[in-house]
Amino acid sequence: MLTAILTARSKVACGVANKQDQIVNIDMGDENDDLAVAEYVDDIYKFCKLIEVPSSLVNYMNSQPDINVKMRSILIDWLIDVHRIFELMPETLYLTIYIVDWYLSKKIVSRRELQLVGMSSMLLACKYEGSYCLWVDDLVCITDYAYPDTQILVMEKAILEKLEWYLTVPTPYVFLVRYIKASVAPDLEMENMVFFLAELGLMHYPTTILYYASMIAAAAVFATHYTLNKTPFWSETLKSR
Known part of the structure; x- marks a missing residue:
């Protein structure tokens, strides 16, 4: 027990915090919002990441x-x-x-x-x-x-x-809204830049073809954080998404 306490104090003194403590529950407060489906949202996004692989585009x-x-x-x-x-x-x-x-x-x-x-x-x-x-x-x-x-x-x-009438696919927008919500102090300026960069990515053929939708969304959010100097550029909360 003493060793654990001393180790924890050493980490705090060195600026090393427990990663789990840095992860924010971004769905807290949505429990009473039926449209937010807070109890299912994590599973929904896990499923989206699974199906984005077979739904990915090919170099045509x-x-x-x-x-x-x-x-x-x-x-x-x-x-x-x-x-x-x-x-x-x-x-x-x-x-x-x-x-x-x-x-x-x-x-x-x-x-x-x-x-x-x-x-x-x-x-x-x-x-x-x-x-x-x-x-x-x-x-x-x-x-x-x-x-x-x-x-x-x-x-x-x-x-x-x-x-074949199959239109249910995870586009970059699906992940953009999630990553923006998980960002540090998201505001209108940040949201506008994220969507601007994502739309630039849509026009760029190699980006659309080579990378999965979630990666395009993540890149747009990271580039926005870096441009607007919103630190950390990629937080533990975003990593957990």
Whole structure:
């Protein structure tokens, strides 16, 4: 007992604290919030990390003869603008990008169809994630009538068939909200920078393809902490997530 006390005092004197003591229960206070599902949330995120491996994307650009990385980047930038104009939910944007990449990994697409794939993917993501769904006429109008409404609906069906109707995937947004909550004194400035960096990652093809969604989210949070000098840059609470 005396040895244990002396050891503990030595660690405190040297600035070495018990790691367990540094881990904050970020779900404390959510017990009465049914939407927070505090009793299940840890298991939910463990499951998300398990399924992000089989749901991860593959390097498909070499198999696409008519499109390239720059064209994809331009499309993603445009989709981000459309998402902002219609004030859609952030979950919708991240699922849209995932659907685009997943479809392109399964199907050869011409450059003429690339924007059509993006539009139909956003329509699908809106229906799945959003509280407000885009009208097909909205998409026809915003593209200056480049595609008729029937063509958008046909592409939407083709995407669903290729994906086998499987849209429940852990996108970076799923982990972003968790890591922001686990951060040191999160504020609006920090949140805005995290999402800004994450959206930059969406436009960067190698980042989207090479890294799992949880790692992209973690990198955005870590880079934000470092930029804003929020120490520690990666706390024990974040490590435990």
